[in-house]
């Protein structure tokens with residue numbers, strides 16, 4: 109199928125047209141070609157649903173990013189890192205997006221916004237890591253992107269730059285050789301791709317990943333845990349193994365944020381932990397991402413790990429082992445209370 113045909117199908121439904129007016133439908137030919145049926149794991153990420161208009165207890169800005177923005181489009185939540193949203197455009201729109209609030213707002217790099225963001229970073233020596241995201245930063249005009257990277261690199265205390273993108277998956281043809289070379293000139297620069305299902309790893313996507321890795325760009329991935337789409341251990345195991353094969357290190361598995369109108373995508377916390385437990389011992393640590401909950405109202409990211417602790421007594425802790433039995437590990441004298449606090 110082509111994007112146009114899909115749009116015709118979606119927009120011929122009056123209730124979906126209503127969703128589209130609030131949160132515009134947008135897809136690429138590349139994604140459309142990966143869709144086999146309207147309820148497959150690719151389609152469900154991109155085709156609107158009436159449920160998006162539900163008042164489901166979610167909020168517009170679940171991470172409280174607006175109140176953490178000292179200058180426009182720069183989110184400063186942690187002392188050593190900033191998140192710079194340099195565009196609100198995306199090649200294809202994920203229906204579960206946390207930043208849907210920006211879809212109809214034009215976030216773009218005006219001269220004023222660029223210099224305010226750069227000045228802010230320049231004046232704070234504690235900022236050692238700039239994460240460029242959006243929208244999709246790889247859709248930004250190359251000259252402008254180069255200017256941003258160049259200016260960041262001129263700031264001595266900025267040790268690393270990271271780019272978060274979905275373009276290698278949503279429209280790989282647009283990740284051109286030139287763009288990859290541009291990125292590779294600003295090392296150390298990490299690229300994190302947003303990928304949710306093994307079927308997103310098409311041949312052309314794999315080629316782009318290959319090219320980026322060969323240009324010595326370290327690659328990582330972020331995966332959103334999505335109900336009925338990828339919330340089973342085998343699907344994710346397959347995804348993480350394939351990513352590693354393409355030199356992409358799985359970085360984060362993300363619990364859905366409490367974004368308004370996305371409750372139908374959300375899994376309970378226990379699901380994510382069950383999956384993490386299922387991956388333990390059966391996959392190399394290299395293939396296992398951190399399971400992360402980004403706490404409401406700017407509380408920040410926390411990692412959740414299924415506990416291996418079975419019981420704690422004086423002198424030893426009992427841990428569930430690889431074979432399902434119990435292994436004892438000795439405690440130091442007086443350690444009990446300290447360990448108890450750390451584990452709970």
Ligand SMILES: *Cc1c(COP(=O)(O)O)cnc(C)c1O
Pocket residue numbers: 183184185186189190191239409
């Ligand atoms: C996620 C995020 C970061 C980066 O977090 P890491 O755990 O270092 O990947 C930085 N700033 C904000 C506001 C974020 O949401």
Ligand code: SF4
Pocket residue numbers: 197198200201202204205206207242243244274302
């Ligand atoms: S790629 Fe990211 S920013 Fe763009 S629509 Fe999807 S989740 Fe939102």
